[in-house]
Amino acid sequence: MSCLTARTGRQRQRYEGHLRLVSGCIPYKFEKSVGGSNCSTEKDLLVLMISSPSRDDLVFPKGGWEDDETMSEAACREAWEEAGVKGVLGETPLGDWEFRSKSKQNSCSLQGGCRGFMFAMEVTEELDSWPEQANYGRKWLTIEEAYRACRYDWMREALKKFVTALPESRENDTIKELEERPLRPISEVEHQMPSQGCFGSHPSIQQLAA
Template sequence: QVSVCIPVDREHGRVMLVSSRSRPNEWILPKGGWESDESKERSAEREAWEEAGVLGQITRQVGVWIKPSKKHAPRIKSRFSVYELEVRETRDVWPEQS
């Protein structure tokens, strides 16, 4: 189970993506698993903060994407719950900054 965040900055008309040291030429959306004491929506907000330095609020669920297992079809390998986040603030320093 994975929460995915689409950070939307309406003020500047952009969607915010992140990159990583391991894949510097790829742009991705903040994502990750959720803790037992948090909702999927809260997890998406947390991932945006930890991975991109973005603070905001979930406005809606965009959808669910299922990734099937290649070895054990038709089993599901991962379930991605995708949320739109309205960006309220960006920070210059954040927890998983490269």
């Protein structure tokens, strides 16, 4: 990509009442692996998470939905800017969730409230360079690893809806098992700093918003 500059500022930011509107995605891919006694080839489902600046956690790429773009375009832009990936975005959001921005977690005011829409994105291209590469590392995780790495309940809920929406996925039992067990501290999840879009919509992703 010729221009590696991320959007900054909130001059074009969309709001719904006091809530800032946010769009993001859960990037995923199926990776072939050999398993079982007969060495059969299987496809493992992996999701991409990114390191958050100045925080010891992992998150999914997301950011402000601006007034000159659609919700889908915002999700694709954030995936490119923060995670350096492009891909096929689901036709509709997995759902929407209300949460507070990380800088306002302990505030009692209305400031910092967000309404976030999350999509599934099947990754087709991983870039070697991306706009916010200096601030965000990226790491591919299994569903179990990603579920444990999520700091917030709303992210775990989005991940569960993502798993349910994928016909190819066999991870529902894993999610059920994880819900019955305590989560490991975030610090136990290994982080990977940088080692080094959007092409239409994916018909297999179903709308699961409440």
